[in-house]
Amino acid sequence: MNAKWKLLGSIFYTFLKMGPASFGGGYALIPVIEREIVEKRNWLQSEDVANITAVSGSVPGAVAVNSAMFIGYRIAGTYGAIAALLGIFLPTFFLMIGLTLAYLQVKDHPKIEAAFLSIRATVVALIVYAAIKIGKTAIIDFTTGSLAAVSVGLLLLSNGHFHPLWLIVLGAFSGIAVVKIRTFFGKKTKLDNKEETVYDYMI
Numbered sequence: 614m615n616a617k618w619k620l621l622g623s624i625f626y627t628f629l630k631m632g633p634a635s636f637g638g639g640y641a642l643i644p645v646i647e648r649e650i651v652e653k654r655n656w657l658q659s660e661d662v663a664n665i666t667a668v669s670g671s672v673p674g675a676v677a678v679n680s681a682m683f684i685g686y687r688i689a690g691t692y693g694a695i696a697a698l699l700g701i702f703l704p705t706f707f708l709m710i711g712l713t714l715a716y717l718q719v720k721d722h723p724k725i726e727a728a729f730l731s732i733r734a735t736v737v738a739l740i741v742y743a744a745i746k747i748g749k750t751a752i753i754d755f756t757t758g759s760l761a762a763v764s765v766g767l768l769l770l771s772n773g774h775f776h777p778l779w780l781i782v783l784g785a786f787s788g789i790a791v792v793k794i795r796t797f798f799g800k801k802t803k804l805d806n807k808e809e810t811v812y813d814y815m816i
Contacts, residue, residue, distance in 0.1 A: 620689050621696045627654065628681050628700030633708055640666075641736050642677050643743035646684070656688050663750045670777070677701060756791050760784055 631645050643666060650656050657665075665687070669679035678701060685697025719725050752758045764784070767775045795801070 617689070617692075621692055623654070624685050624688060624693050625696040625700040628685070628697045629704055631681075632701045632704035640670075640676060640743050641739040642680070643746065644739055646680065647746060650684060657684065659746070660750045661687065663747045666747060667751075667781070670781075677705075760787055 627649050631642060631649060643662070646662055647659065651659055651662060662684070665680055665683045666676070669676045669683060672679060678698065681697040681701035682694045685693035685695070687693075689696070716725075748761070752761055764780050767780065768777075
């Protein structure tokens with residue numbers, strides 16, 4: 614029992630530290646999650662975080678909160694999800710109340726505007742870094758690379774009007790179709806980029 618409460622406390626504290634770093638939304642938080650959950654704590658693998666992020670972005674709600682709950686659940690079940698939720702939510706909640714009150718007082722100050730401009734630029738860098746990290750685990754062959762390229766093309770051509778949910782649905786059905794086609798031709802499917810699972814997967 615003590616070990617369980619210690620684990621829950623560790624989950625809460627880990628996400629408590631990550632909460633204030635979630636500038637720019639959940640995707641900007643992915644590098645922090647990678648460092649804390651995968652590298653430091655070794656609770657999950659990078660592939661797990663990539664999968665959780667994909668699921669978190671496909672359901673209603675904030676990506677950071679959804680990711681925290683999924684990760685907490687994977688580590689310690691329902692109580693782990695609650696601990697992660699409280700950890701990620703509480704500091705951000707109180708921080709945003711304080712920042713909102715302060716921002717209303719100084720929002721037109723040139724230095725404040727310059728600070729937010731710099732924060733936006735930094736957030737772009739965090740999101741790009743997160744995309745590269747996820748890309749290394751998600752784009753593992755020509756098919757997955759093509760799906761990623763088509764998805765980016767659809768978003769750009771539609772000027773953001775193509776709903777991301779349809780992209781996720783399209784990706785899911787495309788994956789099922791590819792596996793069935795490869796199976797029909799007697800080919801094995803490559804499911805990750807580890808050496809022991811590299812197969813002759815080209816059709």
